[in-house]
Amino acid sequence: MGKVLDRIEQYADELRAEGTEGDRLMRLSDTSAKRLRDSGVIRMFQPKEFGGQEAHPREFAETVMRIASLDGATGWVSGIVGVHPWELAFFDPQAQQDVWGEDPEMWMASPYAPMGVARPVDGGYILNGRWSFSSGTDHCGWIMIGAALGGDDGKPLMPPQAMHVLLPRSDYDIDQESWNVVGLRGTGSKDLIVKDAFIPTHRTLSADKVMDGRAPKEAGRTETLYNFPFSCIFPLGITSSLIGCAEGALAANIAAQRERVTVYGTPIKDDPYVLFAIGEAAAEIAASRAAILETVDRFWDMTEKGQEVTFEQRAVGRRTQTAAAWRAVRAVDEIFARSGGGALQLSTPLQRFWRDAHAGLQHAIHVPGSIFHASALTQLGGEPQGVHRSMI
Template identity: 90%
Template sequence: MSEVAKPGEVLNRIEQYADELRAEGVEGDRLMRLSDTSAKRLREAGVMRMFQPKEYGGQEAHPREFAETVMAIGALDGATGWVSGIVGVHPWELAFFDPRAQEEVWGEDPEMWMASPYAPMGVARPVDGGYILNGRWSFSSGTDHCGWVMIGAAIGDSDGKPLSPPQALHVVLPRSDYEIDAESWNVVGLRGTGSKDLIVRDAFIPDYRTIAADKVQDGRAPKEAGRDETLYHFPFSCIFPLGITSSLIGIAEGALACNIAAQRERVTVYGLPIKDDPYVMFAIGDAAAEIAASRAAILDTVDRFWDMTEKGQEVTFEQRAVGRRTQTAAAWRAVRAVDEIFARSGGGALQLATPLQRFWRDAHAGLQHAIHVPGSIFHASALTQMGGEPQGVHRAMI
């Protein structure tokens, strides 16, 4: 096990591995999963233990530090940043589970990673002492390097049919209880995330390896678990999207850096140095400002919510809805900025040998995540600010 990092040390370690992680991104894109070297460097840096409880060798880091670290990784390689942002959040939730579950996952190996997803794509049928789980889950990022998985499940009746109205659990399973469909991930962007399908057939899940999804989302879970650390009372609807959107902003920063490096000596077919083209210079400056604004907006929300949580103040539904609006808008703003600079990078940017095209592909793939869908979030934030009460889907993930 690597030494527990002090504040700032994880990011420093990542910077030491920068050239290697940047180069390994090409291999990950080819393999359609993180390379073994990239996964090793993330373990050595301690990225996935930033939100892990201290009693299991974790850092219990400030979410801002986690976000800045994920952004830095995303700027080196989009897929590596994406996996860091998603897998890195799971220890935060495992801290609410029964101590027996935490001991099973981290007792022998504090470096253990957990994959996801949270969407209730399977059904948990109640039996004595727990549940029997069946289903298929898509988009399990980083799953090839994980020994456990934390996934969502709909609670079923005795016949295995989902209850109505629906009730959802988050459940934890060891690698021996699920199958990875190796052929299920063949995509245009974020290829290196290896976000493959998982299949579970008649796996027994003991009660202590389950938690009610609504208790995680509404903040009851940490209270019932007896957690008094500020980190674990931070709103789920901020911390879960944080890793995903931070990686996307990092991808945009990586694209901008590639663009600037390529444009320094570029000359148009008419012999004009790009540095003398005022339209391209404006586009680069505008894109840089938009990406910086996206970064600042995300970090400002994190800081405000942290300060409120630390003071024991409630982060209200309206504040959470506005926070989600800010986070979603930041993602779209950053990707639009990437489009502006990519469109002005010339035909050379299309070459697969250049990293810019991979950042461009990864940025658009990242925008496809459900956490970046703006419709219901913008609706909920506006309605709440007008004194309304959003219902149904408009309350989801807020």
């Protein structure tokens, strides 16, 4: 991590300043994207045979947090695009060669939600559909997206069967008008449109096998990184960026409050109520950071020893991760509410961190209902079914 984080620190002032441009463009600026490429953050989970680092997930999380503390959207793209190399390691070797063979710096966008249908044909599938929320997609040359397996009629099979599939940039369109939002604007999370694209079988992978851990074993991956639970590593980049946003908001708030005086002439340094709010928020954000990193470290140690990370442990891990996100955003609300009217100025970074944090909380990976249900039911000796097992 040292080298990647050192490179990020070299660009810190620039990444912080370029966040304003990304917010205006509604995508990362080309300069910010280049800085991420040069830093190596997107290759932290990439296999070594393709020039990757196979880094510890904790190192990745800490790096994403730091980037997001400079600019939320840049951290978000790092956290999402940076996880895709981990899964590509399970695909057929030819698929890995297709993506990285000529350019090991190649990025892949997503999403994994099966918003399109793949109809079987000789040698592969014909894919059609429209996918929303493809973060960082303008800077990616491939996509790794979810697809529902269909029948000859082009309709999804029942019960549903999901795949993850790879397409090159020539096989899909980006709807450039589909992203106009209040937060995480710089992520450029636009819609993708696929019409009658042929996908060879070697560029497909069963989603169930990825989620339950069969995919790395069938691919012959023995490294600890690639046998790490999907339900911990996939949310990791997303929640790490959200916690980084909260850390950025806290830093911006402290910087603004140092010399601030209220309309009544009281220096903020002499206002015990604001000081309490800042202190409490700082503690909550630190707790969120510590919680997800502790889970990562514990799951890593178990995986490294060849121990199974059980469904109950994974469910509790997801509960911890989801709660960490909500705790961090609530803390941002507490400091923003005590930052005065000046914090509303679009020229200040605090309002962007506030918007980005709330936008990040809308990701499906942060919905607490089914996760809290599953973790509690499992600990009570029950057996969650259906949606309550999803993403665990």
